Amino acid sequence: MASFAHSWPSLHRGYRYHPRLCVAGDTSGYHGGCDAVMRTLWRLAAAKGWRVVPEGAEHDALLVNGEGNMHHGSKRFHHKMRLLGAAVAAGRPAFLVNSVWQDNPPDYDDLLPRLSGLFVREVLSQRELADRHGAHAEVVPDASSFDRLPWFTLRRNFRGRPAVTDFYVKPHQTAGRPHRFERRNALFPTARPLPFLEWPWGRIVASLRTASYLITGRHHAVYAACVARVPFVASEGNTHKIRGLIASADADILVADSPEEIPTVLAVNLARPEEYERLFTWIAGHDIGRVIPDPSLLG
Numbered sequence: 001m002a003s004f005a006h007s008w009p010s011l012h013r014g015y016r017y018h019p020r021l022c023v024a025g026d027t028s029g030y031h032g033g034c035d036a037v038m039r040t041l042w043r044l045a046a047a048k049g050w051r052v053v054p055e056g057a058e059h060d061a062l063l064v065n066g067e068g069n070m071h072h073g074s075k076r077f078h079h080k081m082r083l084l085g086a087a088v089a090a091g092r093p094a095f096l097v098n099s100v101w102q103d104n105p106p107d108y109d110d111l112l113p114r115l116s117g118l119f120v121r122e123v124l125s126q127r128e129l130a131d132r133h134g135a136h137a138e139v140v141p142d143a144s145s146f147d148r149l150p151w152f153t154l155r156r157n158f159r160g161r162p163a164v165t166d167f168y169v170k171p172h173q174t175a176g177r178p179h180r181f182e183r184r185n186a187l188f189p190t191a192r193p194l195p196f197l198e199w200p201w202g203r204i205v206a207s208l209r210t211a212s213y214l215i216t217g218r219h220h221a222v223y224a225a226c227v228a229r230v231p232f233v234a235s236e237g238n239t240h241k242i243r244g245l246i247a248s249a250d251a252d253i254l255v256a257d258s259p260e261e262i263p264t265v266l267a268v269n270l271a272r273p274e275e276y277e278r279l280f281t282w283i284a285g286h287d288i289g290r291v292i293p294d295p296s297l298l299g
Contacts, residue, residue, distance in 0.1 A: 024083050032200045037147075112133055121244070139248060215234075216233075
């Protein structure tokens with residue numbers, strides 16, 4: 001598509017007006033996967049001719065990064081849906097992209113068909129939107145998998161050994177703070193730890209390319225393994241997003257219900273390299289640019 005910046009009239013010599021796209025749901029700073037998501041969305045928006053502005057700034061269109069917040073009627077779910085509702089009420093194009101969707105209330109069922117675009121990351125969210133809310137969503141894999149990797153990065157050489165991250169556990173309080181992820185290193189004595197929260201995305205991917213496989217309970221760690229094209233064995237978190245990703249590619253890869261169950265499915269999964277290739281190919285075959293609107297929609 002032609003960039004809107006090339007068709008918008010010049011306001012003065014050497015300057016062209018770039019319409020403002022508010023990209024809300026900025027998750028950068030949480031971990032490398034979230035950083036990769038935001039870099040991808042910002043880069044593609046700028047490439048299409050948008051001037052990206054943060055949440056709360058004046059804007060001409062709204063794009064909300066749903067990511068892992070849109071489930072079980074959470075506070076962040078309601079906040080993001082209210083942002084979309086306000087944009088629609090003001091007559092501005094509004095898009096929900098890069099999202100999970102699970103077990104949400106019907107409070108916004110009248111809003112969903114009024115969105116200018118609705119994109120989820122996997123088919124289980126797509127089916128739930130259709131079956132429970134009567135809304136059609138398109139499926140495009142998580143934006144992290146389309147981040148531009150650095151040409152050089154420091155890496156940890158796993159020397160063909162498995163790598164392991166932390167795992168989602170039942171939320172509880174530790175030192176008065178919510179705690180949802182824990183390590184289970186004793187379950188996997190031959191694996192070397194990968195500090196997912198501490199490393200940038202490029203280092204995670206580069207390091208995984210030296211591992212035999214990944215053991216994880218993190219959704220974005222699964223995507224990092226897919227970008228690195230190494231097998232993974234995962235336990236599910238607080239939503240269906242890992243199982244949904246695998247189902248989207250129609251791949252026969254088992255997902256454990258807990259870290260303790262991973263040893264029971266590990267050998268089965270690793271004996272199916274063709275199923276991982278099916279998943280890797282499915283992800284790579286998508287155009288992430290579809291989730292970013294063209295400024296020409298403003299008329």
